Amino acid sequence: MSEFPASWRTVAFRFEPNPSFTELLRRAEAPLPIVTTSSGSVPSVPEGTTILAMVTADGVVIAGDRRATEGTTIADRRIEKVFSTDRYAAVAIAGAAGPAIEMVRLFKTEVEHYEKLEGSVLSLEGKANRLAGMIRANFPFALQGLVVVPIFAGYDQGQRAGRIFRYDAVGGRYEEAEHHATGSGGVHARSTLRHDWRPGMTTEEGIRLALEALADAAEEDTATSGPDLRRGIFPVVASITEDGYERVSDETLAPIATEILTGGR
């Protein structure tokens, strides 16, 4: 495979200062993942459930449980909903899993494409706005029930602090100063966060609180899974600090999760 389609070559070599990858796909008439359909209902698809993020002293902690549901059935026990988009940012997704994962893939390419073309990294705020645009483009799908509601979090190198952005189904973008959780178990996770989050928490404390919040959400919400000690499945928890994105290993999470679940808190 060494040939590129003619339409790709045409747009690739044509002068066009717009650094957006999505626009490039549109010009190349390549299929976009976010299709606009006019009518008809969409069959039921796997839904991602609870995700959360919080600001810590060093940056942010972002986490998501591992369950996807389809109606009342568990569709996936090991789905991952937290994705690093680049070194200093990550996105967690809740809602229709298929379109959400595709949106993240496009978003990652978008951010990287910009960085390579412009030779400079898109600001955290710039990334947050691009993501809002993608959710807006998903609006026709959202109307049919395929809602995608991500949380975007990252370390702002200009402000030297962690920042969190949440979104609504039509692409509205809201910055959260402290913490946020969304998805089916989001309301329960939020109450844990509201109760136990403090300003200036360390990353380690943040990781523990993330596990506690997800465990609490799992207690109340059938669509959310807490840490699963029997199968050895743990939520995806990651920190983003000055040193970049780092996913917390299962080996680190296991003892904390065991302590939480066996009532040692």
Added chain:
Amino acid sequence: MAQPFYVSPEQVMKDRADYARKGIARGRSIVAIECTPGIVIVAENPSTTLHKVGELYDRIAFAAVGKYNEFENLRIAGVRLADMRGYSYAREDVTAKSIANAYAQALGAIFTEQMKPWEVEVLVASVGLTQSDDELYRVVYDGSLYDEDGFMAMGGHAEELMGMLRDGYAEGMDLDAALRLGAGSLGRAGGDDRTISSENLEVALLDRGLPGRAFRRIDPRAVAETLAG
């Protein structure tokens, strides 16, 4: 209407080739050397913002000599093609060969169809798991494509630089040795004997050990330390 003079196609092509070669020879040269930690690309470039070396994709880098606006177009096209393929298929499906081929076709078409050929020479480098998997493709102004092994040079003193690299190159060099060989050769090109200051060198490494995106720039301070040591 006046009849245009007849000019033989040979003459037209030769004139265009001479024109392009002269343009390329005016610029400063670039060398790329395979070594144990990856592929190091050394360019003489006094500008810190107008790059001659850039990232195309995870394991693939771009470098060019000649006219900036022309090779910048090629770099952007390369990034676009790589990202489109990586997004439509998978990241490992993006290959240096396919991008080099697209460059060759584009430059070939420009050379035969347009009045003015592009005054550029381009390197597409791809770092592998081991040195034997490394790939270096050189594409020149008329669309000719060459597959180089171990090291390559392009620009004004390419022939002479290739000779120096051939003498100094050994498989399994470390980064410092490769960097010294590259910078030293650039300084001696054209019968000169100068030491190019690290401020005027643009150095990048396709880092074999980095997972994912392997391209990283080496800042002038680190380059100066290596060259001094």
